[in-house]
Amino acid sequence: MEEAVFIDGVRTPNGRAHKEKGWFRNIRPDEMLSVVYEAIFNRNNKVKPEDLDGVLVGCANLSGMQNDIGRLAWLASGLPVSVGTNSITNQCPSGMMATMHAARAIMTGQADIMLAAGVEDMEKVPMGANMNFPPRILKYWNGADLPMGPTAEKVAEVYKIAREDMDNMAIWSNKKASEAHKAGKFKNEIIPLKGLDDNGNEMMVEKDQWVRDKTDPEKMKAMQSSFKPGGVVTAATSSPLTQGACALLLMSRKKADELGLEYHYKFNYAVMAGCDPTVMGIGPIPAVQKLFKRTGLTPADIGPIELNEAFASQSLACIRELKIDNENAPFKRVNVWGGALAIGHPLGQSGARILVTLLNILKTDYPNEKYGMAALCGAFGNAGAMLVEKVK
Numbered sequence: 001m002e003e004a005v006f007i008d009g010v011r012t013p014n015g016r017a018h019k020e021k022g023w024f025r026n027i028r029p030d031e032m033l034s035v036v037y038e039a040i041f042n043r044n045n046k047v048k049p050e051d052l053d054g055v056l057v058g059c060a061n062l063s064g065m066q067n068d069i070g071r072l073a074w075l076a077s078g079l080p081v082s083v084g085t086n087s088i089t090n091q092c093p094s095g096m097m098a099t100m101h102a103a104r105a106i107m108t109g110q111a112d113i114m115l116a117a118g119v120e121d122m123e124k125v126p127m128g129a130n131m132n133f134p135p136r137i138l139k140y141w142n143g144a145d146l147p148m149g150p151t152a153e154k155v156a157e158v159y160k161i162a163r164e165d166m167d168n169m170a171i172w173s174n175k176k177a178s179e180a181h182k183a184g185k186f187k188n189e190i191i192p193l194k195g196l197d198d199n200g201n202e203m204m205v206e207k208d209q210w211v212r213d214k215t216d217p218e219k220m221k222a223m224q225s226s227f228k229p230g231g232v233v234t235a236a237t238s239s240p241l242t243q244g245a246c247a248l249l250l251m252s253r254k255k256a257d258e259l260g261l262e263y264h265y266k267f268n269y270a271v272m273a274g275c276d277p278t279v280m281g282i283g284p285i286p287a288v289q290k291l292f293k294r295t296g297l298t299p300a301d302i303g304p305i306e307l308n309e310a311f312a313s314q315s316l317a318c319i320r321e322l323k324i325d326n327e328n329a330p331f332k333r334v335n336v337w338g339g340a341l342a343i344g345h346p347l348g349q350s351g352a353r354i355l356v357t358l359l360n361i362l363k364t365d366y367p368n369e370k371y372g373m374a375a376l377c378g379a380f381g382n383a384g385a386m387l388v389e390k391v392k
């Protein structure tokens, strides 16, 4: 087997998916994807776009402006037609799946250089837009239980997650993300991008729009559930609707050495898993359990962990069931630079984004750790987990 090493990873800042308030309301999702495509080649000038063996792009909703977005953004960037692209989806884990498939193509010797990416604009292509559910699904599931919010409420109920624990998690997620931004920790991954302020004036954006430097616990406590009368999941304890793109450059170790490129981490193992769609947020539990079983590792072997915060309820349920950290925030090694509750969760982008952030966390904060892990849930019970390893 070849080794698949990570050469680089970049992302846009995440903007709020809002017609009037979103910093990137004037930018299309394909343009965001072009930004990260171009940044990868600008930052790695020994790699020629025409030498790529393939481009895999995860996106949850491949319709409208996002229809075959991987290919169309590639062509719209003037990149070589000879390179094959593949836009793929399995909802939120899509960006992780793109990376996993790219790494496996390299490991089996069928590719030398691959680009894996993720993108989503939840304002221009809203969640569920153009969805047409198979009526037969209603034989098995109640349609009202399948949207994301109700699944987060159900997880809170089944796993007995207290409202105050969720609010506390959101406070810490914002605090950690704000501190990480202030300390410049995201500088290696974020490509600054021109956006618009509230008045429509151009401004250079270097930071994720939703991250709150200060949270107001009293205001959060007073917020009503967004999804159910008397429910417990609010806008503060849900990942916000966002827009963003992310890309990772992967290469066989042999090719990277040939080109004289620097690398620090490689792909080790990844799994897909599934769960009951009405509690889709617990997907990381079977995914991480499978990953541990297959690799023989235990939580004690892992350094930092990126666990996507789709909702505070599902993250807390996963952390507790998997016993990978404290029962409550602040966490010791999960999402140490904050999570999606603050950074945002542009669906198909997040699986790639948490990997890029994980690689930066490992390099800067955990240089002696051998392993880092990322995991996330997805709509309708999709889930993924990936292990990355320090290169000797």
Ligand SMILES: CC(C)(COP(=O)(O)OP(=O)(O)OC[C@H]1O[C@@H](n2cnc3c(N)ncnc32)[C@H](O)[C@@H]1OP(=O)(O)O)[C@@H](O)C(=O)NCCC(=O)NCCS
Residues within 6 Å of the ligand: 092, 148, 149, 170, 212, 215, 216, 219, 220, 226, 234, 235, 236, 237, 238, 239, 240, 241, 310, 311, 345, 377, 378, 379
């Ligand atoms: C929860 C949800 C419905 C809320 O959407 P919304 O009603 O449009 O609300 P917003 O996100 O705009 O937030 C509402 C208000 O609460 C405020 N708010 C949000 N978090 C807050 C916090 N931590 N503290 C204080 N105020 C907060 C917002 O700032 C906003 O006020 P503003 O417009 O004055 O700025 C939406 O974010 C959502 O659906 N999230 C989940 C997405 C999802 O399912 N992803 C897939 C997961 S698998």
